[in-house]
Amino acid sequence: MSEVLILGEVKEGSLDLKSLELLGAGKKLAGELGGEVSLLLMGASVTKAADEAISHGPAKVYKMEHPLLEGFKPDLWVAALEQACRKIGPKVFLMGHSFVGMEVAPRLSARLNSRLTTDCIDLAIDPEDSLLLRTKPVSGGNAISVFKFQGEPQLATVRAKVFAAAEPDDAVGGMEEITPEIDESMIKVESLEIVEEESVALDKASVVVAGGAGLGEEDGFELLEELAETLGESFDNVMIGCSRVAVDKGWISSDHQVGLTGTMISPDIYVAVGISGAIQHLVGMVHAKKIIAVNTDKSCNMFKVADYGIVEDYEDVIPALIEKLEELS
């Protein structure tokens, strides 16, 4: 019996590592429920990913393959997922809070008539009624709420990097194939083209130099670029980040945005220049190992989460810093 079902994701044929985090969460919940965890994989071909997953402890891997599941067509994925959920009948169904999860989970909630909680940072089973306790940050991270709803399957999407990945184990589960009944007539939204854009993979940066409203003008980012370049001589993967205000003002593109509606990051070093620290920004970077803040306002929130602070005008201190770094490196 598959009490807990996980939607795994496949990236370039292989199991996406975030799926192992979901599996880790699923194992914990299955333990609390006294049941088993299974993994569902869908796509045109998921054999390789299924082989990778099976050694990480799911009791079963469900393979749902179909030529029309090539690429991510939400209408077909939602239809296939609904069929899989009805067939497998899990008590709990977890998806990643990923691009795919954010699209399919609400639609599945509507079709299965079951409440969903998105972006969970913790999950547990209430021992009294066996319902899923879904913990998520709300009000821009100002509060942490635990939700509980009736109905099955219990649906949640899970934030990346909060659960430890499932370790490989000796027990090897079984595989089962599920054939979805889907066809092209189910596609209501037609894909015309995919335009690839170079984007900034901020979550891969080890050092982020970020600017906000306090820069006062677009040109401020040129100074930050210079600093990033200098730091690049001593550190790998130095990138430019920013607050929402900087994006709203049109100073920089949104793929640089750090925070709740931007990218959530935990680099080795975060340098916040002219960012006062709205809570929605703080939740996106507060897990950086070291935080350095430069701001003219000593009372701003950013200094409350920083390890090192300089209360000066950035236009004075950043050029001086670049000079000193060049001397030292």
Add this chain to the structure above:
Amino acid sequence: MTDIKIIVCAKQIPDPEAPLSDVSVDAENMEVIVDAPLVISPFDENALEVAVQLKEAAGGKITVLSLGKKVSDTVLRKTIAAGADELILLQDDQFEKLDSYSTATALADAARKIGDYDLVLTGRQAGDWDSGQVGLILGEMLALPCISMARAISVEDGSVVVEKNIPEGYERVKAQMPALITVSNEVGELRYISRTKMLKMMRGARKIPTWNAEDIGVSSDALRKMGIAALSSPPDMGRDCQFFEGSVDDQAEKLAEVFMGLK
């Protein structure tokens, strides 16, 4: 001109850009208390902006729906000042703190009551609970084509063409209308509304229609409150900040040494 009828769903929330000090958690009553002015949720403002752009391009009518136990028409009248033709407040004691599914159920019933529409627009997520569900659930309930995370929308011959954000960049997609679209911030901020225009709108004798649960025909069985089992303040994120002293050069030098120590 192809007259296009658009429903925009707009949620009223406490200003999400409010400073931390204005927010407190009442764990006992399980409420987040935000001492900040009410505003329209930012992504819903984006949805309204794109609706006004579409209306300007093709002609048509914009109806704004806002749901809650008590919705402030002074906050929502801004939507009319920005270019909406009609504002309908969905107000009922039963609409207090609904979960996403129930909210979508009530909005779907309101949309059915309106009946004639080409597009239903919502923000990609609300600025308070950040759930990101209502739009897509609403689309499913109305059996509409659903498109999420729109960054640009255009209308041609009964179809809508949308550029939607995807991890690799963007995807251009097309659907027959009527359709449901959730809107992201790239469509642009809601246009500036002058104070004079705003004041004129406030003084206007215009009557804002209010529909309750009975008016839209939603049964109380279908409405459930958010099932909050516990609410707490976030864990303390604070660190002890070490401030450097001395001249700008002195401080820069000390910081440079810190960087070198972290290498």
